[in-house]
Amino acid sequence: MSARPQAYRAALLYSLDDPASVGVAASYRHLEDGLLLVEEGRIRALGPAAELLPGLAPTVEVRHWPDALITPGFIDTHIHYPQTGIVGAGGEQLLDWLTRHTYPTELRFADRDYAGQVARFFVGELLRNGTTSALVFPTVHPESVDAFFAVAAELDLRMLCGKVLMDRNAPPALCDTPASGYEQSQALIERWHGRGRLGYAVTPRFAGSCSDEQLHLAGRLLREHPSVHLHTHLAENRREVTWVRSLFPERSSYLDVYAHHGLLGPRSLFAHAIHLGDSDCRQLAASGAAVAFCPTSNLFLGSGLFDLGRAERLGLKVGMGSDIGAGTSFSLLQTLNEAYKVEQLQGRSLDPFKALYLATLGGARALGLDERIGSLAPGHEADFVVLDWNATPLLQFRLQHTTSLAERLAVLLTLGDDRVVQETFVAGVSRHRREG
Numbered sequence: 001m002s003a004r005p006q007a008y009r010a011a012l013l014y015s016l017d018d019p020a021s022v023g024v025a026a027s028y029r030h031l032e033d034g035l036l037l038v039e040e041g042r043i044r045a046l047g048p049a050a051e052l053l054p055g056l057a058p059t060v061e062v063r064h065w066p067d068a069l070i071t072p073g074f075i076d077t078h079i080h081y082p083q084t085g086i087v088g089a090g091g092e093q094l095l096d097w098l099t100r101h102t103y104p105t106e107l108r109f110a111d112r113d114y115a116g117q118v119a120r121f122f123v124g125e126l127l128r129n130g131t132t133s134a135l136v137f138p139t140v141h142p143e144s145v146d147a148f149f150a151v152a153a154e155l156d157l158r159m160l161c162g163k164v165l166m167d168r169n170a171p172p173a174l175c176d177t178p179a180s181g182y183e184q185s186q187a188l189i190e191r192w193h194g195r196g197r198l199g200y201a202v203t204p205r206f207a208g209s210c211s212d213e214q215l216h217l218a219g220r221l222l223r224e225h226p227s228v229h230l231h232t233h234l235a236e237n238r239r240e241v242t243w244v245r246s247l248f249p250e251r252s253s254y255l256d257v258y259a260h261h262g263l264l265g266p267r268s269l270f271a272h273a274i275h276l277g278d279s280d281c282r283q284l285a286a287s288g289a290a291v292a293f294c295p296t297s298n299l300f301l302g303s304g305l306f307d308l309g310r311a312e313r314l315g316l317k318v319g320m321g322s323d324i325g326a327g328t329s330f331s332l333l334q335t336l337n338e339a340y341k342v343e344q345l346q347g348r349s350l351d352p353f354k355a356l357y358l359a360t361l362g363g364a365r366a367l368g369l370d371e372r373i374g375s376l377a378p379g380h381e382a383d384f385v386v387l388d389w390n391a392t393p394l395l396q397f398r399l400q401h402t403t404s405l406a407e408r409l410a411v412l413l414t415l416g417d418d419r420v421v422q423e424t425f426v427a428g429v430s431r432h433r434r435e436g
């Protein structure tokens, strides 16, 4: 973190609120030629460059991007780092995909060195794609958590992660026990939770891989450590839902399995939540829990279409998830591009400012971190990205045919990917700079 004040000049854009609550016009702030002042890893001020530049001390260095847009860093609310090596491994839907591709690759993460190598590559990909915070699945091995948090700590990233709990219906070498899962989670919470910008998430993989006793102990961990998160999967695939119902016949629904063990609450994040009844959706919203919308994964695995409109109607918090490696892109721009299509298939259109909200402030709200990240407002941590409007010949050409910010933003979300991310800042420090 640099103590010296720094100034960044470019167009600035960030969300103020959910367009679904306040309307599109009131949902964002845009400064055509803005100045962002950063000090000690936080945003100190921002405003029109013409107003702020004259008051700047002459010692403050100003970096200027005349053709770029600065937004908050993207927030990925659901991603698996050990699955980086199986992106695009197709052929099956969820349960067979887990058996055929996912579990074999996750077995390798008992090796701390291998886990460290993958974690470093993974974090590099996040930064190259402008993602500055994520809620991350590792594997069942505590070593995989250490490896990930070590890399995140080195770069001062705000990251959430926690050992996967799974004690059945998986290869024995990937299974813990309720007691070992509980004890290892306790030790990891003590080692990592609240260290720098890191936070712990109690992570039962999904109801299909956890016994009642294990889910009970996950609930106990949450009660014993009220500031940790809960991260799991929910109602992603129809066959999975039927199977989970058969594993827990005494529970009224998939969601009820988690509710019964006290896993619903404002720090809980459920990935997918596609095949869910309205009353479960209402219960989730009332608990303050959030869901991760993972369109590239949902399309790749043929899981189904997430109903964003219903989430809005019922006041359910939503963030975007890449869900690598079922998901097919680290880029949240590409994830939003697919979200747009998922909305179209349900007769709706994803407004570009809503899309921006989902990948930034909405994600921060989903994780209960909106006081810290997801915004350029003063006081927030200085995690931001510099996006190059002219990153590709097609973008450059296409943008000549636009007349409004909404149109330009829509084009960026449709055609953009890692190539538009010119630079990524984490707590005020540049951590990725595109070549060229």
Ligand code: GUN
Binding pocket: 080, 094, 098, 102, 205, 206, 233, 236, 297, 323, 326
């Ligand atoms: N459900 C349980 N485990 C997983 C996983 O690794 N990926 C996805 N997409 N769904 C899951």
Ligand code: ZN
Binding pocket: 078, 079, 080, 233, 271, 323
């Ligand atoms: Zn997942």
